[in-house]
Amino acid sequence: xxxxxRIWALHLALVAMLFAALFVLPTYHATNLAxxxxxxxxxxxxxxxxxxxxLLSLGHAMFFAAxxxxxxxxxxxxxxxxxxALLLGLVAGGAxxxxxxxxxxxxxxxxxxxxxxMFAQAGYLTILYFGQVTGGDEGFVVDAAAxxxxxxxxxxxxxxxLAALALFAAAMAGCLWLVRSPFGRVMVAMRENExxxxxxxYDPFRVKLAALVISGVYAGxxxxxxxxxxxxxxxxxxxxxxxxxxxxxxxxGGAGTVLGPFLGALLMFYLIDITSGFTSxxxxxxxxxxxxxxxxxxxxxxxxxxxxxxxxxx
Amino acid sequence: xxxxxxxxxxxxxxxxKGAGAGLLAAGFAPPVWAQSAPIKxxxxxxxxxxxxAYGRWYERTAQAALKLVNxxxxxxxxxxxxxxxxxxxxxxxxxxxxxxxxxxxxxxxIFGPLFSHVVIGSAPRAGELKVPYxxxxxxxxxxxxxxxxxxxQPGITDVRAQVSSMAxxxxxxxxxxxxxxxxxxxxxHDHRDFFSAAVEAAGGEILxxxxxxxxxxxxxxxxxxxxxxxxxxxxxxxxxAVLTFVKELGEFYGTGARPEIxxxxxxxxxxxxxxxGLEFLEGTHFWEGHCRVKQPDASEHETAxxxxxxxxxxxxxxxxxxxxxxxxxxxxxxxxxxxxxAGMEAAGYQGPEDRQKFVEAVEAMTEMPExxxxxxxxxxxxxxxxxxxxxxxxxxVEGGKLMKVHTTSMEDGMYEDAVDYTxxxx
Numbered sequence: 001x002x003x004x005x006r007i008w009a010l011h012l013a014l015v016a017m018l019f020a021a022l023f024v025l026p027t028y029h030a031t032n033l034a035x036x037x038x039x040x041x042x043x044x045x046x047x048x049x050x051x052x053x054x055l056l057s058l059g060h061a062m063f064f065a066a067x068x069x070x071x072x073x074x075x076x077x078x079x080x081x082x083x084x085a086l087l088l089g090l091v092a093g094g095a096x097x098x099x100x101x102x103x104x105x106x107x108x109x110x111x112x113x114x115x116x117x118m119f120a121q122a123g124y125l126t127i128l129y130f131g132q133v134t135g136g137d138e139g140f141v142v143d144a145a146a147x148x149x150x151x152x153x154x155x156x157x158x159x160x161x162l163a164a165l166a167l168f169a170a171a172m173a174g175c176l177w178l179v180r181s182p183f184g185r186v187m188v189a190m191r192e193n194e195x196x197x198x199x200x201x202y203d204p205f206r207v208k209l210a211a212l213v214i215s216g217v218y219a220g221x222x223x224x225x226x227x228x229x230x231x232x233x234x235x236x237x238x239x240x241x242x243x244x245x246x247x248x249x250x251x252x253g254g255a256g257t258v259l260g261p262f263l264g265a266l267l268m269f270y271l272i273d274i275t276s277g278f279t280s281x282x283x284x285x286x287x288x289x290x291x292x293x294x295x296x297x298x299x300x301x302x303x304x305x306x307x308x309x310x311x312x313x314x
Numbered sequence: 315x316x317x318x319x320x321x322x323x324x325x326x327x328x329x330x331k332g333a334g335a336g337l338l339a340a341g342f343a344p345p346v347w348a349q350s351a352p353i354k355x356x357x358x359x360x361x362x363x364x365x366x367a368y369g370r371w372y373e374r375t376a377q378a379a380l381k382l383v384n385x386x387x388x389x390x391x392x393x394x395x396x397x398x399x400x401x402x403x404x405x406x407x408x409x410x411x412x413x414x415x416x417x418x419x420x421x422x423x424i425f426g427p428l429f430s431h432v433v434i435g436s437a438p439r440a441g442e443l444k445v446p447y448x449x450x451x452x453x454x455x456x457x458x459x460x461x462x463x464x465x466x467q468p469g470i471t472d473v474r475a476q477v478s479s480m481a482x483x484x485x486x487x488x489x490x491x492x493x494x495x496x497x498x499x500x501x502x503h504d505h506r507d508f509f510s511a512a513v514e515a516a517g518g519e520i521l522x523x524x525x526x527x528x529x530x531x532x533x534x535x536x537x538x539x540x541x542x543x544x545x546x547x548x549x550x551x552x553x554x555a556v557l558t559f560v561k562e563l564g565e566f567y568g569t570g571a572r573p574e575i576x577x578x579x580x581x582x583x584x585x586x587x588x589x590x591g592l593e594f595l596e597g598t599h600f601w602e603g604h605c606r607v608k609q610p611d612a613s614e615h616e617t618a619x620x621x622x623x624x625x626x627x628x629x630x631x632x633x634x635x636x637x638x639x640x641x642x643x644x645x646x647x648x649x650x651x652x653x654x655x656a657g658m659e660a661a662g663y664q665g666p667e668d669r670q671k672f673v674e675a676v677e678a679m680t681e682m683p684e685x686x687x688x689x690x691x692x693x694x695x696x697x698x699x700x701x702x703x704x705x706x707x708x709x710x711v712e713g714g715k716l717m718k719v720h721t722t723s724m725e726d727g728m729y730e731d732a733v734d735y736t737x738x739x740x
Contacts, residue, residue: 028417035410128499128528136500137528138430138453139405141438141460155442231438234405234431241404273410276400280361 015169034161037168038225043261045218046246051255053211054191058243059116062123065238067093067220072233075146082146086224093220094213101212124238139234254300258314352393356415356424363403365429367584371640372647378622379651389658405435412436416445425650437461450646457701459733466700469650473504475727481512488574489545490518498525505550537566549577556581564594583640588714595711602707603642604690607715619689645690652687698734
């Protein structure tokens with residue numbers, strides 16, 4: 001099997017397994033998996049910026065929330081349908097990332113991280129400040145009538161799972177295609193050596209801005225889908241916690257790997273779910289996992305596997 | 315080699331003691347359950363996150379109420395179990411916890427969350443799973459119609475009722491020109507909107523609304539915005555900032571004349587009013603959902619409840635006087651569990667297939683007389699809006715203690731129905 005065929009076969013096998021999981025898993029775990037798939041799309045977007053392009057952002061909560069609110073507010077105030085609302089969320093995530101990128105990409109490294117963090121904090125406070133319009137810190141419930149897509153009721157378990165899987169599969173295919181495309185190589189070149197890439201004739205600002213916008217589209221799509229699938233839009237999704245979560249998923253699964261974000265989201269979700277069942281110090285376990293990761297697998301799980309043999313992993 | 319141990323065998327006295335203890339234990343023994351599976355209730359607990367101070371006491375209150383219910387024969391003769399799951403006071407995790415309690419633990423109903431964003435974030439999933447979700451959140455979001463038929467609030471009045479019912483007394487006893495200081499987010503906005511409307515309805519006047527951004531840690535630049543002719547300063551601050559707020563307010567007015575001050579105890583839940591730095595509160599007034607300090611006219615039920623949850627006469631833990639209870643709110647957990655018991659018994663609840671009957675039974679409830687099940691006081695449940703109405707208390711800080719000066723009537727907090735959940739399908 002050629003390298004390309006093997007790669008696509010692996011990823012399609014994951015999608016097939018996730019489809020089969022719907023019929024095998026108990027309801028609780030199936031719904032969890034639907035959440036995980038949407039969060040993995042968010043993390044995939046983060047990975048495109050951080051893992052592939054080297055943009056360490058602490059502002060992705062803003063892109064996630066932009067998608068969520070751009071989907072939810074027109075539904076809440078004007079009764080827009082689920083499909084168009086979802087598209088609006090996707091566009092909003094990208095637009096917000098573009099606007100922030102235009103300013104923040106004048107900086108790099110730690111400064112970029114701090115500037116994106118500040119923008120995200122400003123975004124969160126804006127949601128609170130315009131609480132009459134946005135629902136503020138309390139948020140709002142997405143009307144059940146709007147939670148329909150192509151005639152399917154997204155508040156039912158099976159259509160919701162399939163919608164999450166469709167989004168995940170599309171995002172993963174897009175990510176895989178992108179990172180294997182010439183532009184994907186240029187993104188990696190920016191991460192590895194920006195100056196050398198510039199010398200080769202690439203414009204780092206444009207490449208990084210494009211990568212950030214694509215990353216924002218992923219985050220926006222995930223935010224909009226999360227609101228639509230689970231019926232709630234709220235300011236808490238714009239807090240710094242939601243900028244850190246995708247970073248943790250990516251670090252755990254493997255930065256710069258296509259499947260790493262999914263694996264990271266899956267493991268982190270269940271780490272929290274299981275440990276919070278028997279201790280209030282569940283954050284200790286999250287911290288301990290990260291310390292162990294840094295000590296023994298600094299490139300994340302799939303990054304380490306790739307390094308130790310499976311070099312063909314994208 | 316054997317070794318004789320003097321005193322190792324049972325003496326006559328030991329046997330008598332043992333027999334006595336056995337008889338005593340038999341007298342107070344818990345009921346012997348028939349071979350019936352327990353009723354499982356899920357508790358969505360703010361064990362970590364910003365609601366942790368409440369969560370700690372909510373868990374204790376739930377345990378105390380559970381003991382009472384089980385000692386009294388359980389629900390429909392079946393023992394009751396509570397499964398606690400931490401939601402981190404986060405709406406995303408809250409919805410996941412509702413899922414976990416229902417689908418994995420197989421709970422018959424879920425109760426207990428306080429923070430509004432957690433309730434609003436979790437209620438849609440409860441509705442989808444068709445599991446009764448009884449919240450203790452005070453939010454107006456239940457009665458406003460935002461949620462669904464499976465979500466009810468039978469254990470505590472909402473902010474709208476609380477705030478509105480304060481206005482007549484404040485107008486009559488403290489002054490008619492009011493300045494409001496509140497946090498600039500949804501919780502503060504509820505106070506701003508409902509209290510302002512009630513003040514205007516009572517013939518008073520709001521001189522200024524001073525909204526404090528949520529990230530603020532110092533209030534010195536806001537205090538000069540209080541108009542000079544303010545007669546009543548209404549404050550509702552949340553979290554550690556309240557200590558700074560009160561301290562800076564004290565420095566601002568010094569020993570000179572100051573307006574009357576009226577606040578919501580939310581500002582000082584789990585905080586000792588005798589804390590150094592809070593002396594300025596002496597003589598000021600607070601809303602309390604349930605009086606923290608045991609009042610001279612405390613009922614026998616209130617006394618029994620206080621003992622059961624382990625709170626002393628000053629409102630602190632009987633085992634640690636520094637551990638002040640969230641007394642103004644935590645009765646809601648106790649009362650909600652008793653409503654669940656009453657609802658399940660009225661519905662003849664057998665299992666999850668009877669969840670709808672249970673909701674309908676609670677919706678059919680109206681009068682809830684003051685009793686060991688309703689220790690905070692008598693209440694009336696509105697089945698259409700899924701919201702309970704009751705009395706509120708106004709206390710004055712005297713010698714560092716909150717002493718009750720007024721009890722509102724139930725009618726003071728009532729308002730027009732905004733929704734009829736009973737018209738919605740399950």
